[in-house]
Amino acid sequence: MQKSLLIDPGKCTGCLQCELACSYDNEGVFNPAKSRIKVFNFHDQGRFVPYTCTQCDEAWCLHACPVEAITVDRASGAKVVADDICVGCKVCTIACPFGTVNYNQSTGKVMKCDLCGGDPECAKACPTGAITYVDADWTGLERMRTWAAKTDAGQRATA
Amino acid sequence: MKYVIAGAGPAGVIAAETLRKADPEGSVLMIGDEPEPPYARMAIPYLLAGDIGEKGTYLRKSKNHYKDLRIDYLQDRVKKVSAKQREIVLDGGGRRAFDALLIATGATPIKPRVPGLDLPGVHHCWTLADARAIAKRAKKGADVVLMGAGFIGCIILESLLSRGVTLTVVEMAERMVPRMMNDKAAAMLKRWCAAKGVAVKTGTKVTKIEKSGRGLTVHLDRGKPVAASLVVVAAGVKSNVGFLDGSGVKVKQGVVVDDRLQSSAPGIFAAGDVAEGPDFSGGWSVHAIQPTAADHGRIAALNMAGHPARYKGSLAMNVLDTAGLISASFGRWDGVKGGDFAEAADKAAYRYIRLAFDGDRLIGALALGLTDHVGVIRGLIQTGVALGDWKQKLMSDPHRVMDAYLARAYA
Numbered sequence: 001m002q003k004s005l006l007i008d009p010g011k012c013t014g015c016l017q018c019e020l021a022c023s024y025d026n027e028g029v030f031n032p033a034k035s036r037i038k039v040f041n042f043h044d045q046g047r048f049v050p051y052t053c054t055q056c057d058e059a060w061c062l063h064a065c066p067v068e069a070i071t072v073d074r075a076s077g078a079k080v081v082a083d084d085i086c087v088g089c090k091v092c093t094i095a096c097p098f099g100t101v102n103y104n105q106s107t108g109k110v111m112k113c114d115l116c117g118g119d120p121e122c123a124k125a126c127p128t129g130a131i132t133y134v135d136a137d138w139t140g141l142e143r144m145r146t147w148a149a150k151t152d153a154g155q156r157a158t159a
Numbered sequence: 160m161k162y163v164i165a166g167a168g169p170a171g172v173i174a175a176e177t178l179r180k181a182d183p184e185g186s187v188l189m190i191g192d193e194p195e196p197p198y199a200r201m202a203i204p205y206l207l208a209g210d211i212g213e214k215g216t217y218l219r220k221s222k223n224h225y226k227d228l229r230i231d232y233l234q235d236r237v238k239k240v241s242a243k244q245r246e247i248v249l250d251g252g253g254r255r256a257f258d259a260l261l262i263a264t265g266a267t268p269i270k271p272r273v274p275g276l277d278l279p280g281v282h283h284c285w286t287l288a289d290a291r292a293i294a295k296r297a298k299k300g301a302d303v304v305l306m307g308a309g310f311i312g313c314i315i316l317e318s319l320l321s322r323g324v325t326l327t328v329v330e331m332a333e334r335m336v337p338r339m340m341n342d343k344a345a346a347m348l349k350r351w352c353a354a355k356g357v358a359v360k361t362g363t364k365v366t367k368i369e370k371s372g373r374g375l376t377v378h379l380d381r382g383k384p385v386a387a388s389l390v391v392v393a394a395g396v397k398s399n400v401g402f403l404d405g406s407g408v409k410v411k412q413g414v415v416v417d418d419r420l421q422s423s424a425p426g427i428f429a430a431g432d433v434a435e436g437p438d439f440s441g442g443w444s445v446h447a448i449q450p451t452a453a454d455h456g457r458i459a460a461l462n463m464a465g466h467p468a469r470y471k472g473s474l475a476m477n478v479l480d481t482a483g484l485i486s487a488s489f490g491r492w493d494g495v496k497g498g499d500f501a502e503a504a505d506k507a508a509y510r511y512i513r514l515a516f517d518g519d520r521l522i523g524a525l526a527l528g529l530t531d532h533v534g535v536i537r538g539l540i541q542t543g544v545a546l547g548d549w550k551q552k553l554m555s556d557p558h559r560v561m562d563a564y565l566a567r568a569y570a
Contacts, residue, residue, distance in 0.1 A: 040561065040562060042562065042565075042566070049569070051565065051569070060450070063450075063453045063454075063457070064449055064453055066199035066218065066449050067215065067217070067218070068219055085215070087205040087210060087215065088205070088210075088480075089201055089202070090478045090480065090485070090530070091201070091449050091478060093478060093530065093533055093534055094450075094476050094478045094487055094489070094536075094537055095450045095534065095537070096534035097535065097541060098534060098538060099531075099532030099533060099534035099535035099536075099538065099561060099564070102530065102531055102532065103485065
């Protein structure tokens with residue numbers, strides 16, 4: 001069964017271990033600015049919200065790419081950017097309605113979560129279980145799916 | 160079913176692939192008029208900059224992609240369409256019958272009526288052939304004039320600079336990228352370009368180009384003439400609809416299509432830069448952008464194959480990298496009557512954001528120097544989510560757009 005990241009903001013303490021693990025594994029540096037998962041801090045409510053790509057079925061990023069640089073990893077289901085093909089045009093960064101594809105100025109390419117090849121570092125680094133990697137059926141991504149459906153320009157057949 | 164696709168750009172290729180999936184038995188013929196495998200015009204600036212080779216511009220990388228999918232790719236041009244006879248006539252003389260036809264013939268650059276645009280050394284930057292010609296002349300130290308500082312002009316600007324040329328940009332309008340930027344953002348962009356050593360002349364027209372010695376002289380309606388060994392013309396594009404005269408297909412700016420991407424002639428569809436389709440922000444528009452071409456191609460193909468799919472409309476949006484300064488525009492950034500705006504600018508840092516609202520909904524945005532999570536702007540606009548108390552928070556700090564999204568739509 002395919003797995004996905006399950007995020008429970010209620011358990012997040014804002015320690016940023018996930019961002020450090022992500023940037024180190026993917027970019028070789030401990031730099032939250034280079035992380036593909038971001039923890040948003042709602043100061044006024046004392047609340048933290050970890051946020052990253054849900055590997056959505058619509059895959060706007062993949063369809064918008066003019067040079068076939070984003071493909072689906074068959075094993076994990078992740079939408080993966082091939083750095084050697086990406087030209088850095090950034091169209092995927094405006095096409096993704098979740099804002100989870102970002103431009104990396106230092107490489108001139110875009111970057112997004114690729115589930116670390118099926119063994120996500122952020123989930124392993126999270127000390128409170130706010131980020132877990134579980135069977136896809138359990139994640140209850142309904143809210144994001146609804147959001148996706150609303151943004152959908154009408155890609156799916158109605159019949 | 161016999162499917163014919165006129166055009167081999169992103170809309171045509173995605174339609175062909177979708178047709179193959181939706182109707183495994185049908186025959187799919189895709190016709191392109193350039194002597195290249197299907198490629199992305201969007202990748203040309205990166206080819207000119209030397210970041211990629213020509214193969215890097217190809218839409219699909221595997222060698223036998225089209226053959227494997229049983230998509231016939233014919234290099235020819237559609238000369239005439241007959242809706243009644245359900246056939247097309249090709250430049251090469253042949254005819255092809257169709258059960259469903261997709262018009263995905265894209266756009267061509269506009270050639271302003273300026274004497275001298277046919278001289279050697281004057282090029283558009285639209286095709287791979289154009290790119291090869293430009294690469295020959297845009298050598299280190301060469302004087303280059305770029306005519307037009309619209310969206311395409313500004314993207315080419317970067318690749319020309321990276322080749323080490325001395326660049327003068329001439330734009331007729333009073334500001335750069337007039338269709339995706341307001342005065343404030345455009346002024347920042349102009350200042351940025353000047354700091355990179357580009358001479359930007361806005362509110363200036365090219366009146367004539369003349370041959371002089373081994374090069375060219377570009378005459379302007381104000382100021383001194385500029386010497387150049389290469390002139391690149393980027394004065395906008397127009398939909399390729401000329402071959403549809405007398406076809407029975409309704410054409411305005413582009414081929415007018417309904418929410419199934421079908422034209423006025425049953426069985427004839429249109430997609431991409433040539434299609435004037437439902438606009439998310441209201442009415443019908445030609446949105447000559449990659450995401451629209453991809454959506455159009457897929458939805459048109461589903462309908463062609465008899466799987467009804469409706470299109471909710473394209474959102475005008477662009478992202479532009481002009482010599483390192485990244486800008487983006489979405490939807491109705493110019494606002495609507497009675498709507499509010501939120502704005503924040505940091506001139507020294509070349510950062511600017513402007514949000515446009517209708518009531519408590521986001522309807523458009525401009526951003527300069529901001530790249531993180533910009534996609535949520537599209538999401539917020541297209542879902543039409545009510546921002547509630549977050550509208551006031553955005554009015555006082557428009558940079559909090561990601562927080563607003565998380566608060567109102569996610570967490």
